[in-house]
Amino acid sequence: MKENMRAARSAVLVGPQGAGKTALAAAIIARSGGAPAALDAAPETKEFGMTTEPNFARTDYLGEKWMLTDCPGSIELLQASIDMMEAADIVVIVADPHAERAGTLSHYLKFLDDRAIPHVIFVNRLDETQTRIRDLLSAMQAHSARPLVLRQAPIREGGKIVGAVDLVSERAWKYREGAPSELIALPDGAKEREREAREALLDTLADFDDGLMEQILEDKTPPSDELYRLMAKELEEDLIVPVVLGSATHGYGVTRLLKLLRHEAPNVDRAAARQRLNGGGNVASVIRTIYAPHAGKISIARVWKGAIKEGSAINGGRVSGLLALNGETRGKTEIAAAGDIVGIPRIDDLHFGDLIVDGAIKRREPAAAQPALYALAVRAKNDKDDVKLSTALAKIIEEDRSLSTERHGDTGETVLKGQGDVHMRLAAAKLRSRYNVEIATAPPKASYRETIKAPADHHARHKKQSGGHGQFADIKVRIKPLARGEGFKFDEAIHGGSVPRQFIPAVEAGVVEGLAAGPLGFPVVDLAVTLHDGQYHSVDSNEMSFKMAGRQAMREALPGCQPALLEPIHRVVVHTPTAHTSKAHAILSSRRGQILGFDAREGWSGWDSVTAMLPEAGVQDLIIELRSITQGLATFESRFDHYAELHGRDAEKIVAERRKEGGGG
Numbered sequence: 213m214k215e216n217m218r219a220a221r222s223a224v225l226v227g228p229q230g231a232g233k234t235a236l237a238a239a240i241i242a243r244s245g246g247a248p249a250a251l252d253a254a255p256e257t258k259e260f261g262m263t264t265e266p267n268f269a270r271t272d273y274l275g276e277k278w279m280l281t282d283c284p285g286s287i288e289l290l291q292a293s294i295d296m297m298e299a300a301d302i303v304v305i306v307a308d309p310h311a312e313r314a315g316t317l318s319h320y321l322k323f324l325d326d327r328a329i330p331h332v333i334f335v336n337r338l339d340e341t342q343t344r345i346r347d348l349l350s351a352m353q354a355h356s357a358r359p360l361v362l363r364q365a366p367i368r369e370g371g372k373i374v375g376a377v378d379l380v381s382e383r384a385w386k387y388r389e390g391a392p393s394e395l396i397a398l399p400d401g402a403k404e405r406e407r408e409a410r411e412a413l414l415d416t417l418a419d420f421d422d423g424l425m426e427q428i429l430e431d432k433t434p435p436s437d438e439l440y441r442l443m444a445k446e447l448e449e450d451l452i453v454p455v456v457l458g459s460a461t462h463g464y465g466v467t468r469l470l471k472l473l474r475h476e477a478p479n480v481d482r483a484a485a486r487q488r489l490n491g492g493g494n495v496a497s498v499i500r501t502i503y504a505p506h507a508g509k510i511s512i513a514r515v516w517k518g519a520i521k522e523g524s525a526i527n528g529g530r531v532s533g534l535l536a537l538n539g540e541t542r543g544k545t546e547i548a549a550a551g552d553i554v555g556i557p558r559i560d561d562l563h564f565g566d567l568i569v570d571g572a573i574k575r576r577e578p579a580a581a582q583p584a585l586y587a588l589a590v591r592a593k594n595d596k597d598d599v600k601l602s603t604a605l606a607k608i609i610e611e612d613r614s615l616s617t618e619r620h621g622d623t624g625e626t627v628l629k630g631q632g633d634v635h636m637r638l639a640a641a642k643l644r645s646r647y648n649v650e651i652a653t654a655p656p657k658a659s660y661r662e663t664i665k666a667p668a669d670h671h672a673r674h675k676k677q678s679g680g681h682g683q684f685a686d687i688k689v690r691i692k693p694l695a696r697g698e699g700f701k702f703d704e705a706i707h708g709g710s711v712p713r714q715f716i717p718a719v720e721a722g723v724v725e726g727l728a729a730g731p732l733g734f735p736v737v738d739l740a741v742t743l744h745d746g747q748y749h750s751v752d753s754n755e756m757s758f759k760m761a762g763r764q765a766m767r768e769a770l771p772g773c774q775p776a777l778l779e780p781i782h783r784v785v786v787h788t789p790t791a792h793t794s795k796a797h798a799i800l801s802s803r804r805g806q807i808l809g810f811d812a813r814e815g816w817s818g819w820d821s822v823t824a825m826l827p828e829a830g831v832q833d834l835i836i837e838l839r840s841i842t843q844g845l846a847t848f849e850s851r852f853d854h855y856a857e858l859h860g861r862d863a864e865k866i867v868a869e870r871r872k873e874g875g876g877g
Contacts, residue, residue, distance in 0.1 A: 722762025
């Protein structure tokens with residue numbers, strides 16, 4: 213028996229939407245004799261018809277405790293899968309049985325390969341297709357850096373898969389609805405396929421074991437026990453990826469999967485070593501945060517060493533109401549031992565990624581979250597809910613690391629950023645159902661600017677007399693355009709004290725205020741203003757007067773300086789499967805993008821990266837169109853690069869809309 217065998221182990225189920233992860237989790241619990249867990253209990257699950265957040269469940273199989281995590285399949289909720297996979301002992305990728313959809317596994321396989329996390333592929337719903345397994349395996353292998361090892365050969369009757377042969381023991385089973393499979397004699401028609409598949413399995417295993425290679429070369433039959441030992445070792449070291457077959461809905465192949473996990477999945481100490489968790493006697497880490505109605509903040513933690521007990525001290529506080537998670541049920545527990553996943557309520561100082569080491573919180577910077585791909589300006593429909601909205605946004609962002617907010621000072625908008633339209637609608641649903649905040653959304657306004665193309669000399673006088681001390685300031689300024697990207701410069705060339713030194717900063721402040729909205733309605737950039745002459749009054753001149761004169765000078769002079777609209781341009785890199793590269797080119801071009809080139813995506817076999825300069829307005833819903841042509845696979849990176857002049861109808865339309873909103877001259 214392996215060391216720590218009785219410590220709970222964590223299996224995380226991931227895969228594309230519709231692959232059947234939740235059905236498989238339920239089938240594993242049922243087949244292992246565990247109490248049924250109400251998975252997908254979140255109210256948004258019914259509204260959206262899909263898993264919207266990780267489901268935690270627990271079961272025992274032949275005396276061993278298992279923590280199961282069923283993750284969302286939507287590509288827009290990938291962050292949840294990433295966070296859960298990081299803390300897993302083993303990951304089960306639930307795959308669609310169609311070869312043409314093998315690419316939907318690429319994000320999971322790449323993440324797991326890069327981090328050397330052991331994983332197995334469960335090909336689900338095989339009873340629904342006549343796909344040849346060798347074709348499916350070949351299609352999936354194109355997305356995996358590790359060799360895929362088929363563990364079972366299918367048995368077909370009338371073109372349908374009705375059972376499977378274990379390629380190690382060479383025993384054959386026939387599937388039975390909702391029950392363990394029936395042991396049968398290996399059908400004659402399956403013997404040749406079984407022999408070929410077994411030889412492929414042995415060859416792959418032998419690539420990592422010289423002893424097995426010698427036995428194969430000497431034409432010896434290795435004993436089954438030795439093969440199982442090798443597969444467990446090579447899986448634990450993330451050298452191979454076993455592939456098993458079945459149908460979660462009908463219960464086919466579930467027992468085979470459970471046996472594989474029991475005998476070959478690594479223990480918690482292996483995952484702890486992968487995360488370099490070496491010190492401390494009692495060690496846990498926060499893997500997720502949730503805010504539950506009536507319960508408040510719950511920090512979900514994985515225990516790596518030792519235990520967390522009811523009443524344990526954490527940073528001077530006490531654990532009260534330790535929670536065992538099983539679907540929507542959160543029952544109290546006295547202790548969470550090594551391997552367990554447990555809920556720690558109401559410790560506000562705990563955050564995602566934090567370590568709890570012998571009762572002390574140690575901050576650990578988590579890996580960067582998925583970059584934002586889509587954004588919406590949000591506001592509370594009821595102005596009285598502004599404070600409530602701010603608090604609610606902070607909570608859903610703490611629950612979901614791929615959400616973020618940003619305040620756009622030039623437009624006054626609060627912008628919510630995420631992974632796509634579904635992600636944004638899900639956030640709105642959470643705000644509504646959990647925090648009673650209705651929001652209005654709109655595409656964020658692009659950060660347009662304006663500049664000037666012609667110089668000007670201008671004389672501005674501010675004079676006001678209303679009894680007592682008046683206001684007086686007289687200035688002459690020289691305005692000239694600067695090169696793109698130089699911003700704003702102010703200097704003075706005053707001689708003879710025509711403008712006293714103490715008033716010059718006030719002139720600059722007024723000029724800056726006057727540039728906040730130019731004649732087109734947008735902030736003015738890339739120009740220089742020089743104060744070179746003026747007049748003052750010994751009684752009526754003051755700082756406010758000269759500030760007003762500076763602002764007046766800009767308002768009067770800029771319309772005659774040939775104002776021009778500037779639009780923000782982003783440098784965008786689109787990552788797409790090679791088969792869709794030409795379509796990505798077309799999408800970028802249709803959005804006024806300038807293609808700079810493309811190359812193979814580094815570290816991704818069969819992918820390209822297309823680089824382009826794209827107006828900010830074209831970035832807004834780019835991800836939606838890209839996903840529509842790539843089975844949801846394509847993504848992109850974007851960062852502001854420069855401003856460029858915009859002319860013609862597009863510019864006229866933008867300026868007209870701005871003036872309609874009340875900006876500009």
